Amino acid sequence: MDKDSISYKITPYSLPSLKQIIVDNTSITVELLENRSHIDYLDGYCDYLKAKTILVEYNYIDRDYLEDYSGYYVRCFHGYERKCVRIHLFNINVTEEIFLELLSGNTKNLTEKQLDKGYLGFIVLKNLPQTIFGRTCLKTYPAEGYRHYPIIKTCKANIFGIELTVQSLPFQEQDNVVAACATSALWSVLHGTSTEFNNEVPSPYEITKAATTNLPIESRSIPSDGLTYPMMAEAIRKVSLEPIIINVEKHDLLKAVIYAYSHASIPMILGVSLYDVMTDKKLGKKNVIPFFSEHRGEHAIAVTGYGIDENSSCNVNLGIKLRSSRINKIYVHDDQVGPYAKMEFKGEKIKDHTNISGIILDTLTTSWLREGKRGFTKAVSDHVLIPIYHKIRIPYKTILIALIYFDKFINELRLLGALSSINDDFEWDIYLTSINKYKKLLREDNVLKEDEIVKIVLEPMPRYIWVAAAYIKNKKKMEFLFDATDIEQGAIILKAIDFTKDKKLKKELNELIIKYPLESCYKNRSTWRILNEGFKVGE
Amino acid sequence: MSKSSNQSNQSINEEELRKVMEEALTQADKAARDACESFKVNSSKLNLPFNL
Numbered sequence: 080m081d082k083d084s085i086s087y088k089i090t091p092y093s094l095p096s097l098k099q100i101i102v103d104n105t106s107i108t109v110e111l112l113e114n115r116s117h118i119d120y121l122d123g124y125c126d127y128l129k130a131k132t133i134l135v136e137y138n139y140i141d142r143d144y145l146e147d148y149s150g151y152y153v154r155c156f157h158g159y160e161r162k163c164v165r166i167h168l169f170n171i172n173v174t175e176e177i178f179l180e181l182l183s184g185n186t187k188n189l190t191e192k193q194l195d196k197g198y199l200g201f202i203v204l205k206n207l208p209q210t211i212f213g214r215t216c217l218k219t220y221p222a223e224g225y226r227h228y229p230i231i232k233t234c235k236a237n238i239f240g241i242e243l244t245v246q247s248l249p250f251q252e253q254d255n256v257v258a259a260c261a262t263s264a265l266w267s268v269l270h271g272t273s274t275e276f277n278n279e280v281p282s283p284y285e286i287t288k289a290a291t292t293n294l295p296i297e298s299r300s301i302p303s304d305g306l307t308y309p310m311m312a313e314a315i316r317k318v319s320l321e322p323i324i325i326n327v328e329k330h331d332l333l334k335a336v337i338y339a340y341s342h343a344s345i346p347m348i349l350g351v352s353l354y355d356v357m358t359d360k361k362l363g364k365k366n367v368i369p370f371f372s373e374h375r376g377e378h379a380i381a382v383t384g385y386g387i388d389e390n391s392s393c394n395v396n397l398g399i400k401l402r403s404s405r406i407n408k409i410y411v412h413d414d415q416v417g418p419y420a421k422m423e424f425k426g427e428k429i430k431d432h433t434n435i436s437g438i439i440l441d442t443l444t445t446s447w448l449r450e451g452k453r454g455f456t457k458a459v460s461d462h463v464l465i466p467i468y469h470k471i472r473i474p475y476k477t478i479l480i481a482l483i484y485f486d487k488f489i490n491e492l493r494l495l496g497a498l499s500s501i502n503d504d505f506e507w508d509i510y511l512t513s514i515n516k517y518k519k520l521l522r523e524d525n526v527l528k529e530d531e532i533v534k535i536v537l538e539p540m541p542r543y544i545w546v547a548a549a550y551i552k553n554k555k556k557m558e559f560l561f562d563a564t565d566i567e568q569g570a571i572i573l574k575a576i577d578f579t580k581d582k583k584l585k586k587e588l589n590e591l592i593i594k595y596p597l598e599s600c601y602k603n604r605s606t607w608r609i610l611n612e613g614f615k616v617g618e
Numbered sequence: 619m620s621k622s623s624n625q626s627n628q629s630i631n632e633e634e635l636r637k638v639m640e641e642a643l644t645q646a647d648k649a650a651r652d653a654c655e656s657f658k659v660n661s662s663k664l665n666l667p668f669n670l
Contacts, residue, residue, distance in 0.1 A: 261668040305669025329656050350668060379668035397656065398649030415670065461663045476657050480650045487646035491638055497630055595632060600639040603646065 085137055086239070089175045092130040092168065094122045100135055104164040104204050105211040116448045117212055117252065120417035121202075125168065127220060128199050132169040134178070136238060139165040141203045143266075144213050146282030147257045151301060160206035163213060167238060171197030182239055191241050200245040201236050205254070212252035217418055218245050219384070220410075228384040228410065228419070230271040230346040248346070248383050250418035251283070258283035261306035261379035262290070263414040264348050265314055268381045268466060271346035275513070276468045278318040290314035306379070311348060311464055320466040323474060327460045330424055330441050331396035331404060335509070337382055338403035339475050340465055342510035343543070347465040349382050349411065351458035354429055354442070355449055375456065382463070383419060384410035393506045398483040402508040402550070409443070416446045422458060429457055470564045471511070471543050473571060478545045478561055481571070481605035482507055486549075488606050497591055500583035501556060505549035511563060514540045526555065526578065540573060541565070557584060559613055571605075575613030589616045 090096050098118060102109055112118050141163045152159040177188045203213035216234035220226055228248075236243045249270045253263045262283045269280045281289060284301075290310040291300035298304060306314075312322035327333035327349070340347060353375040386408040394404045406424070413420040422443040431438050442457035449455045486505055492498050512520075518536045521527070527535075545561040560573040577585040588610065591597060598607055610616045 259667075259669045264668075303669075305667030307665045307667050309664065324659055326657055326659050328660065332656050350663070353670060376670045377666045377668045378670040397653045398646075461660060476654065479653055483650045483653060484643075484646045487642045487649070488639070491642040495630060495635065495638060595630070595635055597635075597639060600636040601643050603643060 087137065087178075088135040089173060089178055090133050090135070091172070092125060092133050094118075094125075096133065097121065097125070097166075100133065100164075100166060101204060101211065104135070104137075105206050106208045107211050111209060114448075114451075116416045116446060119448070120420065120446060124217065124220075124417065124419075125199075128168075128218060129170045130168045130199055131171060132173040134167040134169070134173070134238065136165040136167060137162075139163045139203065141165075141205075141213055143251070143282045144203065144205050147254070147284040150282075150284035150288070151257050163206070164204045165236075166202045166204065167236065167243070168199040168201070168217070169194070169197045170199055173197075181241070194241065195243050198236075198243045198245055200234070200247055203251075207254060210252050210254040212250075215250045215418060216245055216247040217250075218247060219419055225386050225388065226384065226410070227341070227387065229341045230274075230344050230383050232270070232274045248381075248412065248418070250412045250414070252414045254283070256302045257287055259287075259303045259305040260414050261311055261348070262286050262303065264379045264381040264412065265290075265306075265311055267383070267412045268346045268348055269315075269318060271344070271381070271383070272320060272466050275344045276320060276466075278320055278466075281314075281318065286314050289317040305377075308350065308462060308464055311379075315464070315466040318466075319469070321469045321471075323465045323467060325463050325465070325475070327463050328441075330443075330460070331394075331401070333460050333463070334385075334406040334424070335397060335401055335403040335479070336463055336465075336475060337385055337409060338401075338406060339510045340467075341382070341385065343512050343516075345465060345467060345511070347382050347463045349380050349409075349463050350461050351378050351380065351443070352376070352461065353378050353445065353447065354431075354440075354457050354459065356429055356455055356457055378413075378415070378458070380414075380420075381412040382409055383412055386410070386421075395504075397479060399479075399486045400504055400506045402506055413446070420446050422446075427457065429459070468543070473545060473561065473563045473565055473567065475509070475511075475545075477567055477571070478509055478547060481561075481609065482509065482547055482559075484603040484606045485609050488601050488603070492591065498584065498587050500579045500587055501551060503551045505551060505556065508546075508548040508550060510546055512544060512546055514542055514544055517544060517546060517560070527576070535574070535576070538574075544573065554578075559609060570608055570612050572608050572613040575609060575615075577614070585614055585616065588614060592616050 181189050200217035202215045204211050205213040219228045231246045231248050234245050234247045253260050265286050266283050273280050287303050290306050290313050315322040325336050355373040385406045387405050388407045391405045393400045396404050408421050408423045410419045412418050427442050428439050431440055440459045445456050445458050447456035493501050541562045541564040543563040545563050548558040549556050555578045558576045561571045562573050565571050
């Protein structure tokens, strides 16, 4: 049937039918499709989300692909298809007859609201030879108490006048021409930041162009050979955001940074080196530290969420106990796998033979396929690149260092028996947030007295703040608010809130500071700023 | 150095307190230095293109 003459097709969901739709509407072969991770991953996703119906929308014009098309493909001798096909997925049964009734205004068997409720999202298919997955907005996996997706937005789809919505973060596969993995990851990340910072979201073609304005003579921007961190930083600046880069070779720091910035709905690029580890068969026997057989190369992915095991123990890392140490997996938009792909911290290590010292590296699991199997490709993290609003000037490191000193100060007083209001180490919950989100949360938590809540919410505060809450056995004992928009030489501390019974902690600190010359023997400026300007001790 | 949390701050020996706090500051300095070290950018990785 001529695709131009039909508008849509509805079919029950099954893996063979999904494959057939993809093969029929793109230039990819079944063999190639099956050799890549995406289809297997999508089937797992559809199975988990209980997909029941596929609606295929023909002749779809996708803005992002159109930009790529006009920037590159239109000038090719071969006539590439300008229009796309969009696949919509539903977890309810919808037939051609029922959908036709809905289109005609008959809502006896199906309403727009029911269709929207059962909507799982869409996948745009680009008719290119190999790389076919265009803008994809799929519902996240259910939270189930441990999955956190703080970086999602309302993505709209309109099918013949029926508006459908899905809470998602757009994903797309690199096309190897106008976009490499870094471009695709950056495209997803900029979609994520647009909710909080209102930045524009360029197409992949525009991102690659913006990132490669100062290329060396031996390189060309398109076809793209991939982007480096400085190139990605350039593309971030072009949309009026500021890039910050943090070394995350240590998993503790990776977890801490993801946790802290995700809270403010800020996604980030994670750069990893991928290694194929030898199978047991090839290695001859099981090794505690597998040897890698091949360094596959450098890969960039967009971090979109994390999983946290609330029952795990909280370790002392980076100098203090951090709640983020309970993170046991992250969710990423990996353009070679799919949206919300899981990467786990399993404590697996590999030995880097390219390095003379044979350094042992911490790894994350990936869902990459090797010889048709998962589990043999490991990722070694190196840096995260975070696009932030220019007024967020105080980095995570400044807050962490201030808390290391404060934690040590309080803990020693506790161990001396000078503080009866606290009876264990603190577990710190450190995150960036907007003041409006914080004030909303304060009302919802309802832990403080009503008059205290009113006093705080009416207080003028900067747009972005760092929050550091100290817990003992899941009970909040105190909370510090730091001005994220201040300068590092400034006071930074905005407020300290005492959650202990009858504000005993503040009273005890007050007494100690009045009685003993603590400031002269614990000479740390940030600790005394927290105590004097946050807790207002000594007043 | 750990003592019962019931110990009143009235009975803290000032000299002991000074010693403990100075030692705590030394330990905090080391922890802060180690943490700062972890944040340092690895320049050998900066210009590798991401192209997988």
